[in-house]
Amino acid sequence: MALRPVMVNIKALDHSTVGRFWAYALGWSAYSAGATTYVGPPGGLVWPDPVVLGIDVVPVPKAKTPTKNRMHLDLATTSDVHKAELVRHVKALGATPVDVGQGKVPWTVLADPEGNEFCVLEPREVYRDTGPIAAVVVDCANPRAMARFWDEATDWTLHEVTDDQAVLRSAKGVGPYVEFLRTPDAKTVPDRVHLDLLPYPDDDKTAEVTRLRTLGATDLDLGQGDVPWSCLTDPEEHEFCVLALP
Numbered sequence: 001m002a003l004r005p006v007m008v009n010i011k012a013l014d015h016s017t018v019g020r021f022w023a024y025a026l027g028w029s030a031y032s033a034g035a036t037t038y039v040g041p042p043g044g045l046v047w048p049d050p051v052v053l054g055i056d057v058v059p060v061p062k063a064k065t066p067t068k069n070r071m072h073l074d075l076a077t078t079s080d081v082h083k084a085e086l087v088r089h090v091k092a093l094g095a096t097p098v099d100v101g102q103g104k105v106p107w108t109v110l111a112d113p114e115g116n117e118f119c120v121l122e123p124r125e126v127y128r129d130t131g132p133i134a135a136v137v138v139d140c141a142n143p144r145a146m147a148r149f150w151d152e153a154t155d156w157t158l159h160e161v162t163d164d165q166a167v168l169r170s171a172k173g174v175g176p177y178v179e180f181l182r183t184p185d186a187k188t189v190p191d192r193v194h195l196d197l198l199p200y201p202d203d204d205k206t207a208e209v210t211r212l213r214t215l216g217a218t219d220l221d222l223g224q225g226d227v228p229w230s231c232l233t234d235p236e237e238h239e240f241c242v243l244a245l246p
Helices: 015-026 080-093 143-153 205-215
Strands: 003-012 029-033 036-040 054-059 071-075 108-111 117-120 133-140 157-161 165-169 177-182 193-199 230-233 239-242
Touching (some): 015 029, 015 054, 015 080, 071 193, 080 108, 080 117, 143 157, 143 165, 143 177, 205 230, 205 239
Parallel strands (some): 133 177, 193 239
Antiparallel strands (some): 036 054, 108 117, 157 165
16 A cells, blocks of 8 residues: 655645646646646646646635745756746746745745745756656655655655655656755744645555554644545644545
């Protein structure tokens, strides 16, 4: 048994506007999926996508606080020219520069129209085949502990584990990485961005959730009521959901 990350969930006051921003930023399409806006590759909605992590923008009644998100997206570029063009492009779409204490770095830190931070990276060989999203980056206190949990929770492959970083990627060797980076900041507000996981067709969602609890996950009540997905937190209280099979 194992779960597969299938999308990044972003909360927004205006899910349509934020969804369109990410669609145009990534060169993807925005699809109306009931009460949410799903962002994925063009050519028609395919879910779950076999390669990419889509983005599901979900409406909520409260705006983002000034506190930095503990999860953000890193966008890949192929050259210095491409990086400069992408930064100009997303700024024209409504992105704004933000200072999260990064100092002088080769990447550019920005925020989407509702303040969700993201980075446009300088060209890096490791991300040459990821598609437009290079990585989903998660702040944490203990990357080794995160590696143990997420390696067991999902069917993704662990690529690197140090005191400062843990890196996973789909066992198929496609799509973005998920990277847990050690940071000094503690969690103080609910997550605005989180991962959604999905069982495989022959697996049982209830059994998978039970398995996650034995690994250290905790049930989370967000006032979601009776819904087909399960809300949980990992051992460092990063929120995530296990979705029902379509």
